[in-house]
Amino acid sequence: MTPSLLHRILDHANRADPYPLYEELRRTPVHHEDDGPYVISTYYEIRGLLHDPRISSDTRTPASHTADPLPEAPQGEGALPPGFLKLDPPEHDRLRRMTNRPFGPPHSPRRIDGMRPELHDIVTGLIDGIGDPGRIDLVEQFSYPFPVTVICRLLGVPREDEARFHVWADTLAASLDPDPDADPGERGKDAHDARMQLGMYLAGLIEERRRNPGEDMLSQLATAEGEDGPMTTMELLSTAALLLIAGHETTVNLITNGMLTLLRNPDVLRRLRAEPRLAVPVVEELLRFEPPVQLLPQRVTLADIDVRGVTVPKGSGLWLVLASGNRDPERFADPDRFDPDRPDIQHLGLGSGIHSCFGAPLARLEAQFALSELARRLENPRLLQDPPPYRQNAVLRGPRQLHIGCDGIRP
Numbered sequence: 001m002t003p004s005l006l007h008r009i010l011d012h013a014n015r016a017d018p019y020p021l022y023e024e025l026r027r028t029p030v031h032h033e034d035d036g037p038y039v040i041s042t043y044y045e046i047r048g049l050l051h052d053p054r055i056s057s058d059t060r061t062p063a064s065h066t067a068d069p070l071p072e073a074p075q076g077e078g079a080l081p082p083g084f085l086k087l088d089p090p091e092h093d094r095l096r097r098m099t100n101r102p103f104g105p106p107h108s109p110r111r112i113d114g115m116r117p118e119l120h121d122i123v124t125g126l127i128d129g130i131g132d133p134g135r136i137d138l139v140e141q142f143s144y145p146f147p148v149t150v151i152c153r154l155l156g157v158p159r160e161d162e163a164r165f166h167v168w169a170d171t172l173a174a175s176l177d178p179d180p181d182a183d184p185g186e187r188g189k190d191a192h193d194a195r196m197q198l199g200m201y202l203a204g205l206i207e208e209r210r211r212n213p214g215e216d217m218l219s220q221l222a223t224a225e226g227e228d229g230p231m232t233t234m235e236l237l238s239t240a241a242l243l244l245i246a247g248h249e250t251t252v253n254l255i256t257n258g259m260l261t262l263l264r265n266p267d268v269l270r271r272l273r274a275e276p277r278l279a280v281p282v283v284e285e286l287l288r289f290e291p292p293v294q295l296l297p298q299r300v301t302l303a304d305i306d307v308r309g310v311t312v313p314k315g316s317g318l319w320l321v322l323a324s325g326n327r328d329p330e331r332f333a334d335p336d337r338f339d340p341d342r343p344d345i346q347h348l349g350l351g352s353g354i355h356s357c358f359g360a361p362l363a364r365l366e367a368q369f370a371l372s373e374l375a376r377r378l379e380n381p382r383l384l385q386d387p388p389p390y391r392q393n394a395v396l397r398g399p400r401q402l403h404i405g406c407d408g409i410r411p
């Protein structure tokens, strides 16, 4: 039997270049396979659904018409409640508002911008620390440690504990991947265990910050008394876990995909070296062209909804394929071309609507710093393997390693 289109998209063999499969998918903008989710692949339909209050992100909402492709961690003893990514209004809005107080405008307008000197120092330290310039694994030596160090500093999580939560973060990221070959029971249990251990680890830290508050976000969240009142301990734990994981598993892929794309487009790389401000449109075009979050597989319809003439029944699972919408020729001219000079790059790479990426200002700044400094300092960089090996995950897609070489490191 020929594997279905969805199976081919999830098949690791197609991870290096899923874009021809997305093109095939867009021929049926509302694609439904037996007992599976409704898969939406065109730009305007995805955007419309992301703004539609009849769509739920709450994974506790039963998807009655479809077999839920994702194993949900059992909500047993000690399990953390879902973070606001997986909640609907009004709970979502309240928690997002409270989390934003110590993070961004209007209450904390300097938090992210104030990190510029720190970001610069971390990037400089990592590039200075590259040993043999002839053989660099960009993921291990740069793209992973950079955002992890940043999110740890922002939250006030000791960087030395990274080896412990790295494993939990990986397990939780894997649980987002609708891998058809994985055993859902096993994965659900692993995710549950990882969440519990992460919860216990963070509970210890929060306790300590309550006694001894610092300038970090965890201290501020733990001691906040805004108009929404304080967060409960469970809310605080699930919010901290969400920020730690979200700040971990996405920016690494943006930076790695970014360098890979620049090395495949040497003219843009040359321009970026001469003109660091080009990093702003380069990063936006990357979020369109190679988005680290390829699809959102966890929405459920709360009513019968008409999508481009097809009725999606109430209770259906929905997959919104952001990476496909970003290459929709009805929205972007010549969509398979990487072109940071596009006059308008309103991509879906950071989502849209009420759940649009909370960490967007930080993610953008990190990627801009990383790519402009790599472009400036690596002398004559080249890819040693193209395509690179990819991780299994089809949702959080990115290279497992990116081997590059260069002639030297400029000061």
Ligand code: HEM
Binding pocket: 057, 084, 085, 086, 096, 242, 243, 246, 247, 248, 250, 251, 254, 291, 292, 293, 296, 348, 349, 350, 351, 352, 354, 355, 356, 357, 358, 359, 360, 362, 363, 364
């Ligand atoms: C390049 C890096 C990143 C990408 C591509 C990315 C992408 C996304 C996307 C597509 C969503 C929407 C999810 C949905 O609608 O279900 C999202 C939500 C979110 N992101 Fe990011 N993200 C990135 C970095 C970060 C960072 C660094 C943080 C933390 C500081 C973060 C925190 C969050 C949170 C908390 C949400 C949930 C927002 C909500 O439900 O209201 N992200 N992100």
